[in-house]
Amino acid sequence: MNITDNFYSLATPGVQRLVPYTPGKPIEELERELGLSDIVKLASNENPLGPSPMALAAIHASLPDLARYPDGNGFKLKRALAEKFSVEMSQITLGNGSNEILELLARAFLTPTHEVIFSQHAFAVYPIVTQAVGATGVVIPARAYGHDLDAMLAAVNDKTRLVFIANPNNPTGTLLASDELRRFIAALPSHVLCVLDEAYYEFIDPKSRADSIAWLVDHPNLIVTRTFSKAYGLAGLRVGYSFSNPGIADFLNRVRQPFNNNMLALAAAEAALADHEHLQRTIAINNDGMQQLIDGFRQLGLEWIPSAGNFVSVDVKRSGEGVYQALLQKGVIVRPVANYEMPDYLRISIGTPAENSRCLEALQAALADV
Numbered sequence: 087m088n089i090t091d092n093f094y095s096l097a098t099p100g101v102q103r104l105v106p107y108t109p110g111k112p113i114e115e116l117e118r119e120l121g122l123s124d125i126v127k128l129a130s131n132e133n134p135l136g137p138s139p140m141a142l143a144a145i146h147a148s149l150p151d152l153a154r155y156p157d158g159n160g161f162k163l164k165r166a167l168a169e170k171f172s173v174e175m176s177q178i179t180l181g182n183g184s185n186e187i188l189e190l191l192a193r194a195f196l197t198p199t200h201e202v203i204f205s206q207h208a209f210a211v212y213p214i215v216t217q218a219v220g221a222t223g224v225v226i227p228a229r230a231y232g233h234d235l236d237a238m239l240a241a242v243n244d245k246t247r248l249v250f251i252a253n254p255n256n257p258t259g260t261l262l263a264s265d266e267l268r269r270f271i272a273a274l275p276s277h278v279l280c281v282l283d284e285a286y287y288e289f290i291d292p293k294s295r296a297d298s299i300a301w302l303v304d305h306p307n308l309i310v311t312r313t314f315s316k317a318y319g320l321a322g323l324r325v326g327y328s329f330s331n332p333g334i335a336d337f338l339n340r341v342r343q344p345f346n347n348n349m350l351a352l353a354a355a356e357a358a359l360a361d362h363e364h365l366q367r368t369i370a371i372n373n374d375g376m377q378q379l380i381d382g383f384r385q386l387g388l389e390w391i392p393s394a395g396n397f398v399s400v401d402v403k404r405s406g407e408g409v410y411q412a413l414l415q416k417g418v419i420v421r422p423v424a425n426y427e428m429p430d431y432l433r434i435s436i437g438t439p440a441e442n443s444r445c446l447e448a449l450q451a452a453l454a455d456v
């Protein structure tokens with residue numbers, strides 16, 4: 087008997103068809119492969135300034151307590167979030183990254199009879215969590231690389247249980263107009279949960295931000311997810327959160343692991359939330375870096391998708407995979423997005439001015455080679 091085949095038949099049908107998530111290439115891996123040092127990684131939308139010094143101090147202060155279990159209710163972090171965003175603590179769910187919240191939603195609310203709607207080019211975790219529980223993903227073709235809300239609404243039927251919307255979307259960076267988004271949420275029937283993934287919320291120009299938390303009052307089927315991985319610079323610690331109706335938070339709380347956020351992560355996230363200066367510096371370096379990259383693209387004769395996040399997808403007008411490989415040889419890691427049905431694009435995270443320059447120089451050379 088072939089053991090591999092046997093395990094295949096033992097896996098659930100949804101899991102059999104799963105394609106694993108492809109993360110950005112780790113710096114250490116490229117160092118090992120090429121014997122290079124001084125590698126620039128602009129592949130995972132991480133904060134180029136690193137974590138807040140206040141978060142590092144909070145981690146240090148927590149170290150002597152590591153023999154204890156963390157607070158399984160995350161009281162202090164929830165209290166800080168509730169104060170900052172004017173919500174009740176009972177509306178907050180903490181996750182091991184906001185990815186975990188997406189998974190908890192799938193486990194709490196989806197069965198194999200349900201359909202889940204998301205857009206073409208949308209974040210790769212949506213199909214994964216949907217398929218893992220045997221539900222059916224319904225992919226709606228994008229409009230100008232963004233969500234086509236009319237088409238998504240038209241796809242809703244009795245079997246629809248959940249809709250995922252990333253705003254801005256990763257990897258396209260497209261942002262929905264706040265009033266259109268609100269109209270969409272208001273038009274959803276009450277048996278459909280709307281998951282609004284705002285992983286890049288802090289980077290959105292304040293004039294264009296949706297007041298999504300205020301919408302929770304009128305729309306009990308809305309769940310807003312955010313994260314400490316991007317603007318707060320704590321991707322390695324894995325902390326995300328959601329705001330929702332307390333009834334939804336109650337069910338997420340039932341399916342999660344009792345200690346899903348570790349002690350250092352809870353302490354660091356609470357401290358990071360209070361470090362306004364670090365956040366403002368992060369936003370400023372991102373705005374400058376975005377301009378630097380798009381000026382560079384323009385000089386190279388390339389087009390890009392205008393982005394509201396801390397990354398930008400650029401049309402390299404040839405195989406993105408080929409240019410990606412050529413950039414790797416020059417010690418620059420970016421993200422090919424062929425798996426998002428964007429084979430001619432590369433997604434580039436905004437780095438420091440020096441990292442952005444290195445990337446643009448390498449890109450110019452790579453385009454000449456490929």
Ligand SMILES: *Cc1c(COP(=O)(O)O)cnc(C)c1O
Pocket residue numbers: 131182183184185186209252255256283285312313314315316321324325326
């Ligand atoms: C990065 C990202 C997330 C969350 O990542 P976590 O590290 O798990 O918090 C969620 N949604 C989108 C669209 C992202 O790009």
